[in-house]
Amino acid sequence: MHDLFEFPADGAGLRRAFASFPSGVVAVCAETEGVRHGLAVSTFVPVSLDPPLVSFCVQNSSATWPKLLNATHLGLSLLGNHQEDAARALSTRNGNRFHNVELYRGATDAIFVDGAAAWIEGVLEVQVPAGDHAVVLLRVTRLAAPGEVEPLVFHGSKFRRLHPHNDEVSEIAS
Structure with a gap:
């Protein structure tokens, strides 16, 4: 039998349990x-291939999200392992969230972080x-x-990098 660490099912306990699950970091x-607006989320999930949908979660207390809602298109930058500073800047409550962050514009209102692992441009489907x-x-x-x-x-409540891997590819049975 494994040793178990029980947490209360409150905000602090959930935060500790959720820290056990790795997630990517996405700039929205x-x-x-x-005026440029942006925030960082770690709750990004691909949802559907047809139609193509992705999801992320935003705190109700966010002062930035209502400003982003006015955009015709949003730019999602799936941040790369060298972009911890950009993730921190986009996570701050005060100050210039784009300090030392290289940006480029999409086809419309969408703004992207240069050097990201992937970029997604999209329109709000539903909230x-x-x-x-x-x-x-x-x-x-x-x-x-x-x-x-x-x-x-x-x-684990920290930004991390994936460990380098060798050229062997393992497949997961579907």
Whole structure:
């Protein structure tokens, strides 16, 4: 039998349990009325291939999310393992979230972080209330990936990098 560490099912306990699950770090950015806005999320999930949908969660208390809602398109940058500083800057509550972050513009309001592992441009499909967050579904309109950038991972309440791997590929049975 394994030793178990029980946590209360409150916010602090859930945060500790959720820290056991690694996730990618995604910048959600756009420009509205000539002002760039962005935030970082670690709750990104691919949802559907047909239609192409992705999701992420945003805290109801976010002051940035209402500004991003005014954009026609949102830019999602799946941050690379060298972009911890960008993730930290985009996570701050005060100050310039784009300090030392190289950006480029998409076809519309979408803004992207240069050097990311992948970029997704999309439009808001639906927003669903979920406790102290909103679950956002985004319909993908364009995407790109350079192919050689490893993702930045958030695990154990820290930013981490994947360990280098050898050329052997293991397949997961479906």
